[in-house]
Amino acid sequence: MPLxxxxxxxxxxxxxxxxxxxxxxxxRGASLVTVSRSVDGNAGARHFSxxxxxxxxxKSAVAFARDEEPDVLINLAGVQYxxxxxxxxxxxxxxxxxINLVAPALLCQAVLPAMKRKRSGQLVNVGSILGSIALAxxxxxxxxxxxxxxxxxxxxxxxxxxxITVTYIAPRAVRTGLITRKLAEYADLTGMxxxxxxxxxSRIVDVIERGSEEVYFGSAERLFxxxxxxxxxxxxxxxxxxxxxxxxLFSPRDRSSGGAAS
Numbered sequence: 001m002p003l004x005x006x007x008x009x010x011x012x013x014x015x016x017x018x019x020x021x022x023x024x025x026x027x028r029g030a031s032l033v034t035v036s037r038s039v040d041g042n043a044g045a046r047h048f049s050x051x052x053x054x055x056x057x058x059k060s061a062v063a064f065a066r067d068e069e070p071d072v073l074i075n076l077a078g079v080q081y082x083x084x085x086x087x088x089x090x091x092x093x094x095x096x097x098x099i100n101l102v103a104p105a106l107l108c109q110a111v112l113p114a115m116k117r118k119r120s121g122q123l124v125n126v127g128s129i130l131g132s133i134a135l136a137x138x139x140x141x142x143x144x145x146x147x148x149x150x151x152x153x154x155x156x157x158x159x160x161x162x163x164i165t166v167t168y169i170a171p172r173a174v175r176t177g178l179i180t181r182k183l184a185e186y187a188d189l190t191g192m193x194x195x196x197x198x199x200x201x202s203r204i205v206d207v208i209e210r211g212s213e214e215v216y217f218g219s220a221e222r223l224f225x226x227x228x229x230x231x232x233x234x235x236x237x238x239x240x241x242x243x244x245x246x247x248x249l250f251s252p253r254d255r256s257s258g259g260a261a262s
Contacts, residue, residue, distance in 0.1 A: 035065070
């Protein structure tokens with residue numbers, strides 16, 4: 001599915017991965033429109049400023065995407081919280097689900113009528129390995145990304161035969177602004193892999209161009225996803241040691257926030 005001359009709407013275009021994805025899309029000939037809170041987007045792209053965590057911002061972004069009638073919608077914007085769930089503020093909980101799940105659902109809904117009329121189009125939801133392997137201390141992030149994975153799967157089934165492709169991409173952790181000091185400590189303690197953003201951005205665009213349906217990054221992670229699907233208690237056993245290690249990061253003496261946005 002060549003990207004040349006295709007209109008693409010990309011959320012999270014000002015983030016660490018989004019900037020790189022946007023540049024690659026432009027390099028491959030796409031007509032790019034980015035949606036994010038920041039007005040600092042890619043050169044060569046149009047930009048629409050909206051805060052997807054607020055009802056007003058989300059409403060404006062949905063109306064904008066509907067009017068654009070894109071050939072490809074890429075839901076890349078995301079936020080993450082690391083820490084005990086009871087320490088996450090109510091506002092942060094709401095923002096996590098709004099940006100990671102509600103916004104993609106409403107944006108997909110908004111662009112579908114035009115795609116159905118044209119009998120072509122692609123919905124791309126960028127999730128996470130943690131949407132399939134839910135980790136302790138990533139409760140709202142894991143559950144919101146699990147919802148995004150299910151949204152993609154259900155849409156794929158509903159849109160069968162319409163000419164519309166639904167792509168779900170699940171990267172591992174990526175070295176961007178989402179890697180806070182606390183998350184870097186967590187990765188050191190648990191052995192969590194952190195990928196470089198240039199390679200991940202390139203792989204994301206390659207997956208989109210191929211029109212793949214569901215792709216998980218990381219060979220060990222792909223295996224864990226499969227095992228977790230049939231034997232989740234076995235994965236509980238393997239993760240328990242890391243969970244005990246990680247608990248030390250959230251002692252009463254060290255409760256700094258692990259929140260970040262892309």
